[in-house]
Amino acid sequence: xxxxxxxxxxxxxxxxxxxxxxxxxxxxxxxxxxxxxxxxxxxxxxxxxxxxxxxxxxxxxxxxxxxxxxxxxxxxxxxxxxxxxxxxxxxxxxxxxxxxxxxxxxxxxxxxxxxxxxxxxxxxxxxxxxxxxxxxxxxxxxxxxxxxxxxxxxxxxxxxxxxxxxxxxxxxxxxxxxxxxxxxxxxxxxxxxxxxxxxxxxxxxxxxxxxxxxxxxxxxxxxxxxxxxxxxxxxxxxxxxxxxxxxxxxxxxxxxxxxxxxxxxxxxxxxxxxxxxxxxxxxxxxxxxxxxxxxxxxxxxxxxxxxxxxxxxxxxxxxxxxxxxxxxxxxxxxxxxxxxxxxxxxxxxxxxxxxxxxxxxxxxxxxxxxxxxxxxxxx
Numbered sequence: 001x002x003x004x005x006x007x008x009x010x011x012x013x014x015x016x017x018x019x020x021x022x023x024x025x026x027x028x029x030x031x032x033x034x035x036x037x038x039x040x041x042x043x044x045x046x047x048x049x050x051x052x053x054x055x056x057x058x059x060x061x062x063x064x065x066x067x068x069x070x071x072x073x074x075x076x077x078x079x080x081x082x083x084x085x086x087x088x089x090x091x092x093x094x095x096x097x098x099x100x101x102x103x104x105x106x107x108x109x110x111x112x113x114x115x116x117x118x119x120x121x122x123x124x125x126x127x128x129x130x131x132x133x134x135x136x137x138x139x140x141x142x143x144x145x146x147x148x149x150x151x152x153x154x155x156x157x158x159x160x161x162x163x164x165x166x167x168x169x170x171x172x173x174x175x176x177x178x179x180x181x182x183x184x185x186x187x188x189x190x191x192x193x194x195x196x197x198x199x200x201x202x203x204x205x206x207x208x209x210x211x212x213x214x215x216x217x218x219x220x221x222x223x224x225x226x227x228x229x230x231x232x233x234x235x236x237x238x239x240x241x242x243x244x245x246x247x248x249x250x251x252x253x254x255x256x257x258x259x260x261x262x263x264x265x266x267x268x269x270x271x272x273x274x275x276x277x278x279x280x281x282x283x284x285x286x287x288x289x290x291x292x293x294x295x296x297x298x299x300x301x302x303x304x305x306x307x308x309x310x311x312x313x314x315x316x317x318x319x320x321x322x323x324x325x326x327x328x329x330x331x332x333x334x335x336x337x338x339x340x341x342x343x344x345x346x347x348x349x350x351x352x353x354x355x356x357x358x359x360x361x362x363x364x365x366x367x368x369x370x371x372x373x374x375x376x377x378x379x
Contacts, residue, residue: 166227177283
């Protein structure tokens, strides 16, 4: 196969003779030129008559609309929102712009603001493509607990009322570094299925008593009553202490199937998107590190619940052997709590009063500073 350079040289050699030749001679030369270069006949005729078109320095297509100040503003908002995906960021952009302007953290011209709010999801992805990055993965530390396994039912198809706040999935995230030996700090992650409300608590030891006390503390922080708990099969959850506590308090207690992480998809997703993305995979052992981690979670619960929009799965449909998933419009857990019918107006008013006092940039700056301090101590 001829190279492009050879084809250009051949064209420069044949073209002067082609222009001077008669009709029969042109046909013969064209046949030979097409056979050698494999060009389409019409294209070969055009370049033999007129030569190759000269390329100008100008790019074809429409001029760029989203560039400069609007992209800088988008990146700033994306950073404040914790680098979330466009499906979550796009419907929350108007609210986030309003909050940042109210707090004096963002100042945009009317033209830039109009462009920013007009962006589609695909445009957001395209503008943010160069600044995205990937993360590593950690170790699994779940050890099965045989006690009371038969007494606690397996929940496989979420028989709970997922539209009613109060049913939570819970799990432990181990901050063990590269080894699971010895004692290390853990994070108890609790996620409400209806609203996406999340609570994280630092647990010094992976014991039944420590996890039980953390669950009791978590219950006092929720803006709605605790109605149900769903855990994995770890012995820190499957034990007599937590089982009888749930019986006494009339809390539905269920467990997932062994080695089936999809049974706890909500909390597993938060383990990554909230805990791991922020805290990382370092090892934390001391009481100082635990206290600092707990301080981080005090700010994180406000940031995640008030300024982190979440998606909720609406339906699944099999079409031509493909699973099509449809989600509702992204909204923050705070917005979903306000929309819930079973939560008292007093609670909603209290949360709204807290919301208008929060500054997401200050929260994010405080969280990042504490995380940097935590990493410095641990290393």
